[in-house]
Amino acid sequence: MASFDRTRVGDFHQKKSESTTVVRINAEVFKDFNIAGDYVVAHLPPRAVVTNAYIHTLEASDSGAVTLGTTEGGTEILSVGNTTSTGESGTATGQVSTGTGVSLYMGIAAPVTEGDFLVVVEYLEYTKNTGEYTNIS
Numbered sequence: 001m002a003s004f005d006r007t008r009v010g011d012f013h014q015k016k017s018e019s020t021t022v023v024r025i026n027a028e029v030f031k032d033f034n035i036a037g038d039y040v041v042a043h044l045p046p047r048a049v050v051t052n053a054y055i056h057t058l059e060a061s062d063s064g065a066v067t068l069g070t071t072e073g074g075t076e077i078l079s080v081g082n083t084t085s086t087g088e089s090g091t092a093t094g095q096v097s098t099g100t101g102v103s104l105y106m107g108i109a110a111p112v113t114e115g116d117f118l119v120v121v122e123y124l125e126y127t128k129n130t131g132e133y134t135n136i137s
Contacts, residue, residue: 014129018051018122021104025061026116033063033112038072038105045125046101052122054090055081061115067107068119070096074105083117098123 023041025033033039044050055066061083068078068090081090106119 013133015132016124016126016128017130018124019045019048021121021123023104023106023119024116025063025112025119026059027114030112030114033108036108036110038107040103041106041119042104042121044070044098044102044104044121044123046098047127048098048123048125050077050092050096050098050121050123052120053078053092054088054120055083055117056088056120057083057086057115057117059114059116060084060086061112061117062110063112063115063117064109065107066090066109066117066119068121069105069107070098070102072105073107075107077104077121081119083115 021042021044053068055078063083066078066081066083067075068081069076076093076096078090079093104121
């Protein structure tokens with residue numbers, strides 16, 4: 001059976017670049033997170049795949065457990081990030097397709113009144129190309 005090289009067809013071999021959404025939760029926005037619950041904190045673009053997510057705590061917070069999802073109460077992006085100690089936390093639940101675009105919901109276990117943390121979501125927009133090709137020899 002013959003083999004045909006189609007690596008240069010369309011955009012098959014064009015490089016993609018990963019994008020990152022970062023939402024900072026600190027004293028400037030505490031009043032907007034004054035009760036435990038779910039909040040829409042960002043919108044992820046259409047035709048993308050979420051590849052990683054985590055919480056990076058700069059200054060310990062009292063909000064405790066944090067989840068990320070594409071629906072209210074969802075954990076399909078991140079389950080149980082912890083803001084009570086500094087550093088990176090959370091378990092990326094899996095790769096999620098954004099379809100036609102989705103809202104990013106952050107669930108918090110308690111009102112935020114102190115601390116400073118980053119909600120980080122990394123994703124690949126699979127129809128967005130850099131225009132460069134990978135060098136193959």
